Amino acid sequence: MTTLLEARYRTVLRLLPAYYRREREEEMVETYLADLDRDTQDQSRPTLGEVASIAALAVRSRLGAAGAPRRYVLLGSGARLFALAAVLFLAASAVVxxxxxxxxxxxxxxxxxxxxxxxxxxxxxxxxxxxxxxxxLPLGWSVAYVALLYDRRRLARTGALVAAVPTLWPLVRSLTGATVITEPAFVLTLALLAWLPALALCAAHHRDAPPARLPFGTPGLVLMATCVVTGASLVLLPAAADLVWGPANCFLVAALGRLLWSARRAASAAPGGALALAALGLLLLAARVAAVYPWLWVPGAGPYTGGALAQTAALALLTVLLAVAGRRELAAR
Known part of the structure; x- marks a missing residue:
């Protein structure tokens, strides 16, 4: 007869994907119940630590853990590439x-x-x-990037989370009534642009994931090249520069390179890479639209809005092309 505690454990274990439950659910339930007296099981519940551990396992098993089905392997690979690309672009912007x-x-x-x-x-x-x-604190993006590529995962997680903290300050001040946010959509998308990559890094680069690696080049040279692109975009058109300008231009260069690379050597492209860049492009596009929209009807803002609208169009086009290329890559595999 199933006890109430066993039923509760099985309910929590439903957080795990079906393939994992088929292989391990009975063993896990037996382990959880092994040292508990059957007469007291109807008055017990899974501890908070056990629930948190199962939730973390659910994330790992869906993001490319050993033995995972193909769709989870691709999801994990895409999430890791999304985090790595975003951290690289944010690191360059935080330095330059x-x-x-x-x-x-x-x-x-x-x-x-x-x-x-x-x-x-x-x-x-x-x-x-x-x-x-x-x-x-934003220099933590550089720490996270270098640590990730040298397989120092805990340091990389810490650096990314620390670097994302400043984006919360405007939201905190508005909640306390100290200031009023004049552009809430832009502030929110900037926070998402920092926190989604940080959380993706923490979730996807788990202990069972393969080491992070760049498609080409060494970590130092790639970071230097990204800093050059960021700096050039800020210097050549300073009137259009805002907090999204540099990372978005780096994305445009990376997206063009990825499309050209996948067109010539589709078989050697990292699985899920095009879709990962498409997701990052969608996030940058949302931040770009939120930044430029309040200025569209402001007199004298033509130099800024002109550059921002051109960048918006390029982001939209390349994001769509990456999504199409990503679907073709998955179908081919």
Whole structure:
């Protein structure tokens, strides 16, 4: 006769995919119930730690764990590539943008230098601390990128989560009533642009996943090339530059490269890579639209909106092409 505790364990185990339950459910239930007296099982429940452990196992088993069916292997590969590409683009932006601002502020005379320093000296302790954190914490993207490619997964997770924290500050201030968000859609999409890759990195690069690797090049050279693309896009058209501009331009270059590579060597392309980039492109497209929409009818914003709309069109086109290429890759495999 099934006890209430056994039924509760089986309910929690339904978080696991069907293939995993078929192989391991009975063994897991026996393990959970082994040291418990049958007379007390109707008054017991799975502990919070056990539920959390099963939930984490459910994520791992759906993201390419050993012995997983093909669709889960592809899902895991796509999630890892999505996280790696996003972390790379965000790392380059987190390095280049502060360097360019420092260079501008300290080479344009005392007025620009004082204006820069005012962000850290003319406010209270809390705002000064937040300003410093917003400069330092995003460098965690670079830590996450390097650590991930050298298979230091715990450090990579920590770096990504720390780097994503500053995107929550505007939301926290609005909830406490300290400020009013004038562009809530843009703030929200920026938070998603940081937190979705960070969470994907934590979930997909689990202990059973294969080591992260780049399709080509070494980690240092790829990061340097991405920084060059980011810096060039910010310097050549500064009027259109915002927080999405650099990562989106890096995506455009990567998407073109991926499409050309898959057209010539489809068999050697990483499984799920095109769809992973398409998902990242969709996320960047949402952030780009949210950024440019409030400025469409603002007088004098033509240089900004012109560049942003051109980038929006390119993002939409390449995202669609990547989605089509990704479907063809999956069908071919």
């Amino acid at each position: 943008a502060p360097v360019l601002r420092l260079t501008w502020s300290f080479t344009r005379g005392g007025a620009e230098r004082r204006l820069f320093l005012a962000d850290f000296t003319d406010h209270g302790l809390l705002d000064t601390t937040v300003a410093v954190a917003q400069w330092i």
